[in-house]
Amino acid sequence: MEELLWLDRALHIFFGVLWIGLLYYFNFVQVPAMAEAAADADGPGPAAIGKYVAPRALLYFRHAALGTWITGAYYMMSTYGHTAAWKLGWGLESLSITYIGIGAWLGTIMLFNVWVLIWPNQKKILGIVPATDEEKATAKRIAFLASRSNTAMSIPMLMFMMATTHGLPFF
Amino acid sequence: MNPLDTIKGTLIAGFVLAAVLAYLAKCIAGM
Numbered sequence A: 001m002e003e004l005l006w007l008d009r010a011l012h013i014f015f016g017v018l019w020i021g022l023l024y025y026f027n028f029v030q031v032p033a034m035a036e037a038a039a040d041a042d043g044p045g046p047a048a049i050g051k052y053v054a055p056r057a058l059l060y061f062r063h064a065a066l067g068t069w070i071t072g073a074y075y076m077m078s079t080y081g082h083t084a085a086w087k088l089g090w091g092l093e094s095l096s097i098t099y100i101g102i103g104a105w106l107g108t109i110m111l112f113n114v115w116v117l118i119w120p121n122q123k124k125i126l127g128i129v130p131a132t133d134e135e136k137a138t139a140k141r142i143a144f145l146a147s148r149s150n151t152a153m154s155i156p157m158l159m160f161m162m163a164t165t166h167g168l169p170f171f
Numbered sequence B: 001m002n003p004l005d006t007i008k009g010t011l012i013a014g015f016v017l018a019a020v021l022a023y024l025a026k027c028i029a030g031m
Helices: A002-038 A047-080 A095-126 A133-166 B007-028
Strands: none
Touching: A002 A047, A002 A133, A002 B007, A047 A095, A095 A133, A095 B007, A133 B007
């Protein structure tokens, strides 16, 4: 399988761009747009975004997250051994392995947020599963904070992914 | 106030986390 690692790496980058691109779309574009549409009494409202855009964006988003993690974990474990990077290169005195390990753990926490906190709550918000108004309000807050946490974590996550081969931008 | 409530606060939180983790990474790797 070693001869196919280039393909695995290419897929990891493709899924990663798709995942984080959609994460930034949600945080920088859709959430503010939905709020503005809801507040605009004379406008068309946010219903069309919720019905036609959000479910499609979430479909690509959550599967891209899964694809990114699987291809990344496979690449990391093939390159650095099965456990070294997960253990942050402890005792190995290798900055590269520590860096990729920290990036991998950040990505893993972010994947957890997508599938355990964001997607189940988005299903309630979008009406894919039944929920009361009170449950929807709670779901909205949890999904929002998980998404914002992922946006914040994406900064060190991408920095450590790059740092493995290019070094850190400071220190 | 939760910094994650605004885009600006979210980005600042991300860069602060990056700086803290960079320091910890150096300590873990023994550099």
